[in-house]
Amino acid sequence: MKEKIDIAAYAQTITEALPRGILLNTNGAKFNSMVIGWGALGTVWGKPAFTVYVREHRYTKAQLDSTGEFTISIPLDGPIPSIAKVCGTQSGRDVDKDVAARLTLEDAEIIRVPGIKEYPLTLECKVLYAQKQELEKIPADIREKMYPQDVDGTYPMANRDAHTAYIGEIVAAYMIR
Numbered sequence: 001m002k003e004k005i006d007i008a009a010y011a012q013t014i015t016e017a018l019p020r021g022i023l024l025n026t027n028g029a030k031f032n033s034m035v036i037g038w039g040a041l042g043t044v045w046g047k048p049a050f051t052v053y054v055r056e057h058r059y060t061k062a063q064l065d066s067t068g069e070f071t072i073s074i075p076l077d078g079p080i081p082s083i084a085k086v087c088g089t090q091s092g093r094d095v096d097k098d099v100a101a102r103l104t105l106e107d108a109e110i111i112r113v114p115g116i117k118e119y120p121l122t123l124e125c126k127v128l129y130a131q132k133q134e135l136e137k138i139p140a141d142i143r144e145k146m147y148p149q150d151v152d153g154t155y156p157m158a159n160r161d162a163h164t165a166y167i168g169e170i171v172a173a174y175m176i177r
């Protein structure tokens with residue numbers, strides 16, 4: 001069951017959960033979920049929006065580029081270690097994470113990407129705009145720390161490749177009960 005929520009009333013919950021790890025879900029060739037620690041809840045072009053930052057070689061990026069849709073799933077009592085481990089360290093290229101992390105999927109209301117019962121606060125988003133970040137425009141200290149040039153870009157914890165920012169319009173927001 002879905003219980004509609006007022007996004008603004010959960011702004012603090014969402015922004016506090018983010019750095020601890022929430023889930024970004026996509027559904028292209030298959031359902032996939034990855035942990036994100038960066039994101040932004042806000043307003044753009046007069047629309048409620050959630051922006052995510054996805055590195056070049058993530059399986060998630062290919063799915064986002066082909067479908068233009070994602071759901072955000074936020075835990076209410078902190079990340080669940082068994083889910084966070086699978087979704088934050090393994091790639092959808094190698095594993096079916098819904099099976100490996102024992103996720104209970106719930107069909108979305110408007111888009112094709114399910115939400116996750118275990119992380120009940122759900123935002124359905126349609127991509128309005130995607131832009132690859134230009135490393136040379138990032139302050140040097142951050143660039144050296146976040147994008148060192150000594151790790152192969154295909155490695156799961158790769159830090160060589162830039163992020164693409166995807167601004168998603170929030171088209172539905174609810175709690176899965």
Ligand SMILES: Cc1cc2nc3c(=O)[nH]c(=O)nc-3n(C[C@H](O)[C@H](O)[C@H](O)COP(=O)(O)O)c2cc1C
Nearest residue numbers: 035036037038054055058059060088089090091092
């Ligand atoms: C706490 C935490 C936060 C993360 N935040 C992000 C993020 O904001 N953007 C990103 O591209 N990867 C982030 N990652 C890494 C991905 O979750 C990880 O590489 C994942 O295995 C990618 O899965 P995929 O290949 O199925 O897309 C984070 C990982 C952890 C553990």
